[in-house]
Amino acid sequence: MRHSLPLTPQFYVTAPQPCPYLEDRMERKLFTALQGEAATELNDSLSAQGFRRSQNVLYRPSCADCASCLSARIDVSAFTPSKSQKRITKRNKGLMRRATSPWATEDQYDLFRRYLDSRHADGGMADMDVFEFAAMIEETPIRSRVIEYVDQDTGDLVGVCLTDVLGDGVSMVYSFYTPDRPRDGLGNHIILDHIEIARAAGLPYVYLGYWVPGSPKMGYKAKFSGLEVYIGGRWQKMRDPDTFMPEQHPLSTDPIAEQVANIALPDMARSGR
Template identity: 45%
Template sequence: MKHNPLHNARFFFATAPLPCPYLPGRIERRVVTELVGRDASVVHDQLSLAGFRRSHNIAYAPACPGCQACHAVRVRADEFSPSRSHRRILNRNSHLRVEEKAPEATVEQFAVFAAYQDSRHAGGDMAKMGSQDYQTLVEDTPVETSLVEFRHPDGILVAGCLVDRVENGLSAVYSFFDPELHRASLGTYMILWMIGRARELNLRYVYLGFWIAGSAKMSYKAKFQPLEARKPDGWRALTAEETGSGERKTAQPAASRNGL
């Protein structure tokens, strides 16, 4: 019989209640557990299937009282077909040089990360992070993780994303970009890159974190179809009507250098 590491003694804890950052008047709580030991990667894989996310060496999932609005979502990379706007974004950023690296923080990365936080999340907890905090975010990982850098041909770093490898896909941990280049849609481009990379690796999914219907902050995730959500009874495909995403798709072309 195949050993299931989740059957080992493992402690789960509930966080203190805090105001929900997405839904006014709601309370946020999470269930968390440490990813430690030799089986950390296997546990991470299985918890990802259960709708958990990773931050540092912690796996967490929503456990909010009286609310089930938050759902972990994943894109079916093997069935994804870019929309017209996705095609434009891919073309707009086709000149960027992509480098997959070990999860090692640099001063250059932190400068872009800090500018992104100041522009997009001023006043939030992550905007208060110093260089040591950023280093911990990147390097404190017990699983297979890459730091992907996106650079102009002249070598200037414009974006980065932290990506976990799980058994059946890639998981987007965190991404950031130069806020001066907001018209380049670099956030969307990095997700498109991850989808293409998953296809190159013959992986079925790209995990995008949590999604709430009607949340403007999370609406971008619904633009990547087919999209599946982790419900109480398992993963289920979300329709374009459920997500409010009805953009017309283009025909699937031959594979490009982005894998799309």
């Protein structure tokens, strides 16, 4: 007997767990599987509605009493580098960009471990082994690339970004870099370079993941001009980041049934899937 995947995605909610961004809060996520021949269309559609990809899953925050996590993207046409960002680009002019297929290597994993041990030793990914790392990089049903940054003088791998290519932009799924060059601003350089990648490809946006007002870990994203955040079902230009206050109220998040009902899905049948 032949079994086929359902045309309409099924959505689920994770159990509450401690929030990695704001103290004394619990997080949960609304998620669906990303699979089948229509994966690209689904990923494009849900990414434009604040979802993010992790391997074969698309997810979006759905916390019971908090709506602080805001999906963020840079409008490439509205971006102008600041003086400090220009200095970062100048400092890293000796780096070579190398785009590869989503295939994990030992050099990548070694760099990943050094990055975690230095910056996120107590984070949720701290115990990730080489097999889990390979799954993070390689398990993708859509068009993805690994963007590597190599020191042209030494040949050392100093930065990596797992990047998805969307219909309207590039999505920075996960990036990491050497902790040995703190003055070079490598994390910001990788974002700046992705803006150039999107511009050269004629794509309007660079998706950055979530910006969380009140979280020091996420403050750097608000420093990029042209930033937009997804609020109330639409993308809005970033106001003064200092005016954003983390929302925490029992009614700040719609019930799950309403959230799912308001998600716009691509026409799987019309696309020939």
